[in-house]
Amino acid sequence: MSGDHRFLGLLYLSPYIIGLLVFTALPFLASFYLSFTDYNLMSTPTFVGIANYAKLLTADRTFKKSLSITLFYVFTTVPLKLAFALFIAVILNYKLKFINFFRTAFYVPSILGGSIAIAVMWRYLFADVGIVNMALQGIGFEPVNWFGDPTNALFTITLLRLWQFGSAMVIFLAALQSIDKSLYEAASIDGAGKFATFWHITMPLITPVIFFNLIMQMVQAFQEFNGPYIITQGGPLKSTYLLPLYIYEAAFKRFDMGYASAIAWVLFAIIMVLTLIAFWSSRHWVYYAGDKRS
Amino acid sequence: SNLRMSWWGGDSRHKATQVALKACGDKYGHTIAAEFTGWDGHLEKVTTQIAGGTEADIMQINWPWLPLFSINGDGFADLNQYKDIIDLSQWTKDDLAAGTMNGKLNGLSVSTTGRVFMFNKTALDKAGVAIPKTWDELFAAAKTLKTKVGPEAYPMNAVKETAVLLISLYTTQNTGKDLVDQKAKKVAWSAEELAKGIDFYGKLVKEGVVQTQKSVASEGNLNLFESPKWADGRISGSYEWDSTFSKYADPLKGQKLEPVSILKNTDAKTEGVYRKPSMVFSISKRSKDPKAAAQILNCLLNEPEGINAMGTARGLPASKIAAKTLIDGGKIEPEIVAANAIIMNGTGPTVSPLNEHPEVRAVFIDTLEEYAYGQIKSQEAAEAIIDGVNAVLKKF
């Protein structure tokens, strides 16, 4: 609080600072150091300079492919998920009966997401004779080869993420509910239809949470591991071989911890840059209500 | 003294091993803490522990991991030093060689396993097909099945690892050589030889002997034994580890699954049996009391307390006395004995653990997948595999 001693705040931060110094900083820096070494986990790491990075960025075709898949995955999943979460949130923002039921129903998947049973089930849902294809056939479509076709496999993982849209939705819902209703009324008097209202009023006003969700979802998507690991094992034809899986396999299948660390730090750098770009660009598209006092 | 032992496995193995450890511990006055998990993540756990120097005294190590942890033989204790405690004479020379890295005995084979063919006799009988004994008969069986049963009927299954091993088998039969030339640290086959093997796989697919990779994948990457197609006999044969025979037999529910000796053509240079230790027991090089660990190891593998308690939880034991004790005691199902006999009696070159080096496998499977998806020709695939594998082998 403003009237208090300058360093009082640090006192409250002390758990974090201790935790940071003791538990986080060392492993963090260690992994950074390891990215400049050759380390097979059994022997001591030997320093190799930027060799790992050099190889990664010039000679490693798998990395390139994996990176491009990862980027593709992030840039499709995140917008889709945000759009879907927003769409449902907008519907839930109407005064509705059973609202609690719906919110719960839509939120439950986010709780279950980490369970292996779900991943197993996913394999089953999208199997050639699975319920999804049955449903598709039911409405007159051809069944889709979800896991066998490299163009589709990643999509099943995307869908698994989309299915867990609940946490983003709840945040959108909160933001929607905080929008001053009179703005909608003003817009309708200005002659705006539903779509124009959404586009010109709702969207700009929730840009802060769009931004927050964007960052959070992006960070999560870049670290997507469980889906490809359990459901598709990166296949077919490496079409779901996302970078975290690659890092994991480099570290624990090939015992190349130095290289794995290098990939991780490149990924870190990418997320960081994208986050920074997002932060930077947010000045142009995020509208902050902003409070007066500091 | 106080020891620890770690392994992975399923329920029966967990139960049996705990009993065995208790029995052996009591016998020698040691207490052995059991550390066991499922398969998932076990490698990471062991890796982390070894990297941290905190591994258990006795470890169940997957055979292909040996070169990962101990390419120079110094990753584990050298069991030769405890030959007065462990009766090494119970193992064949091959078994001991398979557990030896750089001249040091790093692991004792717990059981020997290999791939055998197994066919759903009931299903084949229904279609009036005899169990195939050669590749040609297999192709013929496929034709008959298609006409008699339908386009969905396949006499064989081949995906991922199984496809790789089928190709390896065929190529080994043609060349008499294993994939890896361990001395030269390179691939023993020429590109043409491998390409022929890959073409063979292509033919299996084309003639409807096995499903395409794409359609297998579309089922959701299920294990064969989980697949309804296997359970109802639409897929009526496979090429699997002998030790997993029961797992494939169980879902068949009344249909009879038969282990069958290796298919080959008459001009084959060898049967090409793919035989290897399924897993080894190793002792940590950091163990505080390696002698005690060795005592327990010997007890588990060679002494009646351990043998009887462990049973076939890790397949048919490689230790001669253990195998004999169990077979004599009638503790083993006849099919498993039969399947194992096929492996043990089969001929073929010694298999290098590097066959199953994760990167080697990955290169083979990934490239084969590209072939299977029609992205590259067999010749290109063969060259790519050989280049890739050679690159890995160079490191050893």
Add this chain to the structure above:
Amino acid sequence: MADHVITTNLADDSEAARILQAQRRRHIIGATIRYGILFAVGLIMLYPLIWLVGASFKTNSEIFAGPGFIPDSPTIAGYVQGWQTSTPYTFGRFFWNTFLIVIPKIIGTAISCTAVAYGFARFDFPGKKILFASLIATLLLPNVVTRIPQYLLFRDLGWLDSFLPLWVPSAFAGDAFFVFMLVQFLRAIPRDMEEAARVDGASTWQVLVFIVVPLLTPALISVCLFQFMWTMNDFLGPLIYISSVDKFPVSLALKLSIDTTEAFEWNRILAMSVLTILPALTVFFVAQKYFIEGISAGGVKG
């Protein structure tokens, strides 16, 4: 009273009535569409959960026989066997272990994250920006690569095969996500109440305990719920740090017998999965009002 009685003409009246009717009809159609979408999506959302529960009562062979969730011949064998486990301990023991991890972890998280978030949101001090940046940065690095160094650290601390590595870092506000979330919440809460308490004679610490914590309760419930669910599901942490079976938490126990080279019994695994999810679901249903309100109240105001 000054009244303005305008004689209403009947034709107009019926026109107005007709319009009213049309409006009502449109209203119903709109509502139908909205509810239609919601129910459809709701069903899709819940189907996996329903399937999971249904399948846990199926026999092994039936689980993969069709997509329906109603078991042909319901059995509780999965539950009975699953509960017994292949170890000397029942599943109850593993639940107990989980709680031994979850409880201190949740308490530690709640306390430390609240204090730290309070520090970030309510005080100015040198280095605040850098510390906050470090908080965000820890969210971004894939943790696969910090696993080994972290393991070595806990080895040197002598914490292996204990629950300590699993909850102590969290008790030191190690979960940046929660700190971040609480900071956002706190920013949305006006400070007057805290200032009033200061004037009432409370120290900053008392303000935190008596004023901020009660106000943060909804958010804290969310934090606890998240932490609860994540800890219940976390598998790799316990796998690496816990060696002794008697210390396994449920997440690990669930995978205990899954050996991919061997057949395993899905209904048992599903049954135990259901049991594992149950506490989280229960807590969620009980706390859902606070939970969702909590997120709403704090919102994420920029």
Add this chain to the structure above:
Amino acid sequence: MARLQLRNLEKDYGGFKAVHGINLEVADGEFMVLVGPSGCAKSTTLRMIAGLERVTGGEIRIGDSLVNDKAPGERGIAMVFQNYALYPHMKVRKNLSFGLRLKRRPKEEIEQATHDVSNILEIGDYLERLPKQLSGGQAQRVAVGRALIKKPQVFLFDEPLSNLDAKLRASMRVRITDLHKQLKADGLQSTVVYVTHDQTEAMTMGDRICVMKEGRIMQVADPVKLYNRPANAFVAGFIGSPEMNLIDSKLDGRSLKIGGKVLELDDEMLSRLQPRGTDVTLGVRPQHFAVVGVDVANALDGRVSHVEFMGHEVYLYIRVEGQQVIAVVPANHYDRGKINGDAIRLAPQAGSAHLFDRASGENISLSNQA
């Protein structure tokens, strides 16, 4: 033609009847103020006119066409909201032109209109600012501008000044009425319905005032009439500041009993009186009490309980026969410190008192003048 008519207008909020079939006609170009205490359904009525609230009964006509079913944007209305409801993410220029842009008007037209409006309202300097960078008064003008630019047939205002501080409120009041007059002079349609709960605004701004209470209209009249001839006790108490003193009394022939005191009614009062019963309420505005000496008969004795100095005048809070009465007297006549707690004698000015029937609240001292 921009006459606005409400006929038997009703609003039912799922069981709760907020508006009980009101009838109101606002002439073309008229400035009508809706006033009343909180919750009396002023906003509800206005919002029904705007099309923001569904009409559940009756009709709304704007310029003779029935608009019950029209979307707000199609009714030819514009509205200024209590909190302005400026689009916070748009600069002032965009805020002003949003409606025109939605209608895809040509660029030049939009620019011209923006220019004109910002000239009229003197907001040309803020066109490139965001609403949060505006002061209350500026924001208020932008909100008016946004309404103005549409050249609506009817302007609707919902307590547009209530968020401003007293000074600004006073000056904006003047601005809005001036603007209304100017538009009228320019021949532009400018029928206005203005909602407020502030009686000062009602009095100073409206051509006519419609006083509402609990979803019903209590009186519609011009300010002077409303002030001088309130139709009932409710209107009397509501209009005027400080509010009219309403003193419980008993009518007894020519005299009025207030507690123990008796007040004789003069002839003027008696001439307009149309008594209904004996329970009546005496209404005297605070400004219409004269402080008199003991020598004056026909006055009320009380004790000052509180004094407020307001600059040029002083508010005296006086207890008379157990009832609280306020009197406003010029400041220069009184010495603040002294009077507190003192006895005082008050006489209602002749001709300015009202009598209301206690039961119905109706003014029973109006009839002859009607």
Add this chain to the structure above:
Amino acid sequence: MARLQLRNLEKDYGGFKAVHGINLEVADGEFMVLVGPSGCAKSTTLRMIAGLERVTGGEIRIGDSLVNDKAPGERGIAMVFQNYALYPHMKVRKNLSFGLRLKRRPKEEIEQATHDVSNILEIGDYLERLPKQLSGGQAQRVAVGRALIKKPQVFLFDEPLSNLDAKLRASMRVRITDLHKQLKADGLQSTVVYVTHDQTEAMTMGDRICVMKEGRIMQVADPVKLYNRPANAFVAGFIGSPEMNLIDSKLDGRSLKIGGKVLELDDEMLSRLQPRGTDVTLGVRPQHFAVVGVDVANALDGRVSHVEFMGHEVYLYIRVEGQQVIAVVPANHYDRGKINGDAIRLAPQAGSAHLFDRASGENISLSNQA
């Protein structure tokens, strides 16, 4: 002793200087109002007194002890916040007693105190309610009660009424000043610093008023003096409603030039005048203009631009020589419809006009009376 002293008090918000070394002494038992336009640092000053804002220069003394470094809870102060800042999760009873419980007072004492305070403020019925179940006025009283219960040496109020509607505001105003007097009568310490930007509150509540502007004190005086003898144009314009007319003029010996008009100064004015330069501002309160006929000399001609009917009086907005002037006249003298746009002639009442130096704003017509 609960005298409050501010000595050269400064506040620097990291570069922005909000308070420029102010000096103020509030006597024991005095009700001091801080008033000034938004942003003039009223709140900042109050918050420094409370200890909620760090002091960056100068001293604060409460009852002679330096409190610059004391925690808010140790200063013997209590504060009522603008939005009450009641603890939303505690019932009223707990809200009231929170401070005492923190000090671990005995149970009986706490109960007694709660009882006493709730009696004084008539909130006994709400003790078991949560703040959200209270109306604005009730919540306001609880907030006062929470301050009262601590028997503080100094009460601080930060715009405690600004969230209430006009009626409630008026009655709470009376309640608070009455309470202050009652406490004083009971011999309790009750030095009050009350922040508002509403000049009505300032005028009616304060023993003395401190008018601030941009972090500086413009004048400290009692309401009557502030109203009648403003030290400068700022105070003159700030106090009084409608605000004092400030008319740019040129002083030319005995006469004042306003645009083209000339106004002769009378002897009374000349006697108190201490001229500094020729650029001056004439200040006349709207109530001090008399509307006169053409026959009266020494008056200003203007044209009515706008009229506001306020019930018992009428505000006339008049343009005089290009400047806006307001005059307040009794309602019964004027016919609203007619006068708009008409020519009018205004004469400032003798003895009530002020002259301010244009450059410094200082009142140059006070000196002789001082």
